[in-house]
Amino acid sequence: MTEKPDANAVLNDRRLLLLSPRDNVAAARQTIAAGERILIAGQLVTVAQDIPSGHKVAVRPIAAGEKIIKYGAPIGSATRDIAPGQYVHTHNIKSDYLPTYTQRGPV
Template sequence: MTDPRLILLSPDDNCLIAAARLEAGTQLDIEGETITLAKTIDLGHKVARRALVKDEKVLRYGAVIGHVTGAVARGEHLHTHNLESDYLPTYTHDAGHAFVNH
């Protein structure tokens, strides 16, 4: 069982989403393991569902959103300090060309 303040968006995800602001020191149950938060996690931020190893891909909604830059413990905050985006631009913008409407 996982704490109801954490949302699993897809069964394939290795992160959970905070459904409320979770203060440092809060105890959470993540799939049967009790975790004490080291830092406050804001509403909508990601939490590791399980331990992750350096360069492991992070899945949200079942899709890769990035990779961790170091080892991450279960229940640890996933954000810009330990998560690097893997998003690729879907288009390029060339400021040197103007679009002309005929």
């Protein structure tokens, strides 16, 4: 099992931005539409739903309960298993401090 994702392969997809080699999520530089294919750790993955500009994509398998790492630091924990190439947001991660609010209340 590899500890680190293949950072170069991720960076070869110009639509994605990996902020730290430790990260298990990358940011989308531009909106990636559902059905488009992205290069994750050397594998082409078809995106299941739109990933808006700035939002996050998993770059390696993340197990439920595992920390989400961005900027090389934890930004919360996975609430379910997340596969590489999947959209990462409030539907599958949560804060380790305080709930996140949307206009429809806490998630």
